[in-house]
Amino acid sequence: MGVYHTHSRQETEALGSRLATELRSGGLVAFRGGLGAGKTAFCAGIAHGLGCTDPVSSPTFAIVNVYRGPVTFAHFDMYRIHSEEDLYACSFYDYLDEGAAVAVEWSENIIDFLEPPYILVEIERQNGDERKITITGANNL
Amino acid sequence: MITLAVDSSGRAAGVALLRDNTLLYEAYLNNGLTHSETLLPMVAAALQVAGVDMQDIGLFGVGAGPGSFTGLRIGMALVKGLALPGNLPCVGVSSLEGLAAGIFVPQGSCIVAAEDARRGEVYAAAFVRGQDGLVRLCDDTAGRPEALAPMLLEQKKTTFLVGDGAEVCYNNLKTFLPLEVVPPTWRLGRAAGVALCAFAAWQRGKATDAAQLQPAYHRLSQAQRQRQEKLKESENQ
Numbered sequence: 001m002g003v004y005h006t007h008s009r010q011e012t013e014a015l016g017s018r019l020a021t022e023l024r025s026g027g028l029v030a031f032r033g034g035l036g037a038g039k040t041a042f043c044a045g046i047a048h049g050l051g052c053t054d055p056v057s058s059p060t061f062a063i064v065n066v067y068r069g070p071v072t073f074a075h076f077d078m079y080r081i082h083s084e085e086d087l088y089a090c091s092f093y094d095y096l097d098e099g100a101a102v103a104v105e106w107s108e109n110i111i112d113f114l115e116p117p118y119i120l121v122e123i124e125r126q127n128g129d130e131r132k133i134t135i136t137g138a139n140n141l
Numbered sequence: 142m143i144t145l146a147v148d149s150s151g152r153a154a155g156v157a158l159l160r161d162n163t164l165l166y167e168a169y170l171n172n173g174l175t176h177s178e179t180l181l182p183m184v185a186a187a188l189q190v191a192g193v194d195m196q197d198i199g200l201f202g203v204g205a206g207p208g209s210f211t212g213l214r215i216g217m218a219l220v221k222g223l224a225l226p227g228n229l230p231c232v233g234v235s236s237l238e239g240l241a242a243g244i245f246v247p248q249g250s251c252i253v254a255a256e257d258a259r260r261g262e263v264y265a266a267a268f269v270r271g272q273d274g275l276v277r278l279c280d281d282t283a284g285r286p287e288a289l290a291p292m293l294l295e296q297k298k299t300t301f302l303v304g305d306g307a308e309v310c311y312n313n314l315k316t317f318l319p320l321e322v323v324p325p326t327w328r329l330g331r332a333a334g335v336a337l338c339a340f341a342a343w344q345r346g347k348a349t350d351a352a353q354l355q356p357a358y359h360r361l362s363q364a365q366r367q368r369q370e371k372l373k374e375s376e377n378q
Contacts (some may be wrong), residue, residue, distance in 0.1 A: 088210050088358070089210055089358075091210055091211050093209070093210070093259070094209050094210060094211045094212070097152065097209065098173060098175075099173065115259060115260060
């Protein structure tokens with residue numbers, strides 16, 4: 001487990017880029033952290049680190065955004081996903097099965113259906129732009 | 142009568158052409174590419190090299206699940222689109238039945254066709270190979286593989302395991318009965334199995350039209366339902 005303190009969106013993105021090295025052959029990252037915590041910024045960093053060039057945005061309305069690159073990056077927002085049926089129908093398992101890097105915002109909603117191993121990223125707001133980011137399950141960060 | 146069958150319910154994509162019960166052509170693709178990009182070119186290639194025209198097709202078969210959500214929609218949409226203009230008959234084949242029909246086992250043996258449903262559960266169906274082909278021993282079910290043990294023990298026969306859930310079944314059933322896991326090359330779904338099942342269903346009068354063709358997406362097991370009900374209860378408290 002590692003605890004990191006970032007002081008700007010850029011620093012949060014940079015940490016995401018570093019984590020991308022663990023996702024070069026796919027894998028799952030689950031996020032915890034409320035609105036405005038910086039989950040999407042962290043995912044923008046992952047996309048950059050993976051070499052995906054499509055613009056990253058919050059998948060709140062689409063449920064999943066897919067960014068193309070050397071490794072496909074599927075970016076989910078599970079805010080409106082509550083059952084395993086929902087999870088199946090939003091193609092969550094399909095992306096995992098095809099070996100994509102998969103990031104899940106609001107993983108709290110589907111925690112009972114997540115199978116280890118996965119990397120857990122918990123983002124807590126501190127003062128201003130400062131964030132405390134706790135990463136569990138990453139091997140070489 | 143020519144049957145065109147496609148299967149995109151699992152990891153491998155497949156296309157097959159039958160003339161009555163004779164397999165004319167079969168393709169199998171397991172390179173991780175998206176079925177939406179590969180399936181239609183595979184159908185086009187099948188028709189071209191087999192010298193079959195779209196007008197010659199009399200029946201469509203499609204692997205109808207259980208299986209990948211996206212994969213099932215791709216196969217269903219393709220077959221519905223091809224069948225609609227000529228109002229041709231279609232058969233949605235249980236992907237598990239298709240798996241079982243796609244392999245050869247000695248007469249008198251059992252087959253368990255199983256797809257991984259995650260967290261130690263499988264979608265599965267059991268068959269025994271009789272004199273005239275496969276006889277189903279149970280409906281397509283979802284749950285832990287151990288639930289199949291009593292039924293298989295009663296058969297007192299060697300059981301062959303096929304599908305991407307074969308290993309989960311093997312690990313959970315090996316203490317109960319003699320098992321053979323089908324080697325990886327023949328383990329995933331083949332369109333020939335789907336085609337043979339579709340043709341047999343059509344002969345029994347079980348074909349439908351494109352509009353009635355339905356995927357069998359996902360069957361929650363009792364245990365999964367109970368877990369979800371508990372979750373809902375705890376949310377409401």
